Every structure is written in structure tokens, then in C-alpha cells.
Amino acid sequence: MNMLRINPFRDLESWFNTYNRPLANFDKSSNEWAPSVDIIENDESxxxxxxxxxIPKDDIKVSIDNRVLTLSGERKSEVKDEKHHRIERFYGSFSRxxxxxxxxxxxxxxxENKDGVLSLTIPKALPKQSLKQIEIH
Known part of the structure; x- marks a missing residue:
């Protein structure tokens, strides 16, 4: 005899996960959005x-100041006078x-900006050489 576990909240959790994810990347008070980002570390970078x-590469800015990397830009709205039934993509300025x-x-x-994904490769600095001992003659 097999037991079936019923979770009455499973569908509700799925609904919240589906509809809250886009809102997590959007700050309604400032009309700015934040693109999703992955950060990966390997031995070299x-x-x-x-x-x-x-977003055209000319509308993206990458800068570094005091070891803080800032990625900013703007996705310009494509909304014209046409009748839109749904708009799910975010438009406006962003900054991370x-x-x-x-x-x-x-x-x-x-x-590198390829296929809609900006990849920034930040190499690790070579370790500073340890203090060299000098023999006294």
C-alpha cells in the first residue's frame, strides 16, 4: 500500500514563487529595476x-571606484501608441x-556582451611575493 502525501499549500507556494520573482527585482518607489546577476569564482578570476x-552596449556603463564595481544603464521603453495586452519586461534605468x-x-x-548577457571577467591579482631573505656576508 502506497501512501500519498498531500500538501494543500503546494499550489499556493508555486503561485507566490512565480509572481513574486519579478517583483523581487523591481523597486516600485524609484521606478528602477535590477537585472538578474550570477557571480562565479574560479582559480583565476x-x-x-x-x-x-x-539593451544596446552603448546604453550599459561599467565602472569601478574604491573596489566597488557598478553596472548601470537603461532599457528604453518600446511602448508606443499601440494597444498592449501585457507588458512583463521592465523598462527604465538600473544600477547594481x-x-x-x-x-x-x-x-x-x-x-563581453553576447546574446543578451553581459559577462565581466575580473582576474585575480597574482599573490605578492613573500619577503626575500638576504644573506649577510
Whole structure:
């Protein structure tokens, strides 16, 4: 005989997860939105990937100040005078900031915008050589 576990709140949880996810990336008070970002670390670098579909690279700005990387820009509205039945994509300006660790090489950061994903590769700095002992003769 098999037992079937019934969770009466499963559908409710699914509904909240589906409809709250877009709201988590939107601040209604400022009309700004925040693109979803993945941050990955490997032995050589940190990689930040941001979903920026539909935003030309000229409308994206990446800057570093005091080890804080800021990604900002704007997705311009495509809404004209047509009748829209649904608008789910966010439009307007955005800004995301990330504190960077001390062990990065700011001079060699690379940025690539491909298929709507901006990838920032932030290389780790080479470790400083340890103190060299000098023999006294």
C-alpha cells in the first residue's frame, strides 16, 4: 500500500514563487529595476554575468571606484501608441553595485556582451611575493 502525501499549500507556494520573482527585482518607489546577476569564482578570476537582453552596449556603463564595481544603464521603453495586452519586461534605468575583494587585477577586467548577457571577467591579482631573505656576508 502506497501512501500519498498531500500538501494543500503546494499550489499556493508555486503561485507566490512565480509572481513574486519579478517583483523581487523591481523597486516600485524609484521606478528602477535590477537585472538578474550570477557571480562565479574560479582559480583565476571572478565572473559576473548579468541578463541585459534588448539593451544596446552603448546604453550599459561599467565602472569601478574604491573596489566597488557598478553596472548601470537603461532599457528604453518600446511602448508606443499601440494597444498592449501585457507588458512583463521592465523598462527604465538600473544600477547594481558589487564590493570586490582586494585580490583583483582592476587593470585587466574584460567585458563581453553576447546574446543578451553581459559577462565581466575580473582576474585575480597574482599573490605578492613573500619577503626575500638576504644573506649577510
Amino acid at each position: 571572478f565572473v559576473i554575468k548579468a541578463e541585459l537582453a534588448g 553595485s558589487f564590493a570586490l575583494p582586494e585580490n583583483i587585477d582592476e587593470e585587466n577586467i574584460k567585458a
